[in-house]
Amino acid sequence: MRLSKDQLVEGIPAEQARELMRIYRVNPGLTEFAVDLLEVGEADAEKLLERFVEAGYLEIAERDRNGVAWWFTTIRGNALANASFAKPITRATAQRHLDGFLERVRTYNADRSKPYSVTRVTVFGSYLDSTQDRLGDLDLAIQVVRRGSTEEYLKRRDAITAASSRRFGSYFERLVWPLRELGLYLKDRKPAINITDEDVSALTDQWSNVYDIRADESAEQPPENATVEGLS
The missing domain is CATH 1.10.10.10 (Winged helix-like DNA-binding domain superfamily/Winged helix DNA-binding domain)
Incomplete structure (x- = not known):
């Protein structure tokens, strides 16, 4: 928005x-x-x-x-x-942002040291209206789940925090840093990219899935019924 x-x-x-x-x-x-x-x-x-x-x-x-x-x-x-006050972007710029976002998703999912998996990416909003060349932002919905057994997940999550050079003001900040790091990595400081973890099908009937981890051969596949994480 x-x-x-x-x-x-x-x-x-x-x-x-x-x-x-x-x-x-x-x-x-x-x-x-x-x-x-x-x-x-x-x-x-x-x-x-x-x-x-x-x-x-x-x-x-x-x-x-x-x-x-x-x-x-x-x-x-x-x-x-999550609305943005950024200037409109062209469709070509939105496409570059989307291509870069999906490449970062694939890179993250292929890294066996990471505690999470991005299992799905859905695009919605003005990007899907082919008649518009000037877009407000690139609206994306993702699903993030935990990888591996509980023990393996905790080991990877804590390793990410230990390797960080950041100073944390509280235990909670330390706890959520690996998930926040994922969000920052995916957004890549692009103000035109708007990310949510909500079910956009309840918000609009104009949406399209553009990534499914099951079709990504390089990705580490999460276990069935993996715990879903919320971004906020």
């Missing part, structure tokens, strides 16, 4: 709307999060959040007996959270 900075989303600036979705994606929670971000009263914040519900960006859990609401993002809301 691409936005312009002068655009409004449900009545608020696009940058604020994206930040709002990022907050509720990471920490589903109370109306107070919107109060603090938008600097409005609770009643106004709740009316705004209800508009985002009606537009399909948020869902609301059943209110408790005190009438307190609990908000969380939908797939569409997560897409807004």
Whole structure:
């Protein structure tokens, strides 16, 4: 999804709307999060959040007996959270990005030292509209799973962290670094590449699978029923 900075989303600036979705994606929670971000009263914040519900960006859990609401993002809301303000790219540039992305997927999957496998890559969004030559970004959905037995997976994951020169602020940061490293490697600092791990078939009927690990002879094949990892 691409936005312009002068655009409004449900009545608020696009940058604020994206930040709002990022907050509720990471920490589903109370109306107070919107109060603090938008600097409005609770009643106004709740009316705004209800508009985002009606537009399909948020869902609301059943209110408790005190009438307190609990908000969380939908797939569409997560897409807004990942929206880009980058300039449009040409179809030729998008194709180069896609070719490079798939090559990095194949390289990663062929490396026997890695703890994960990218089992599927799906392209969706404006790339699939052949009538468009100027595209907002390259929207890709991937599935990532753990490799090997639990013991082998943990050994590889910890080796990746030990080999890193990064300084980690917490145990959790150390724990998730190998998965974050994978995401950074695949994106390759390309702002026009937008990656999600969600089921895009629930978001749109315009999608196409462009990589399946089962057809990749150089890849280390993960075990059946391998644990699926979430990117966020």
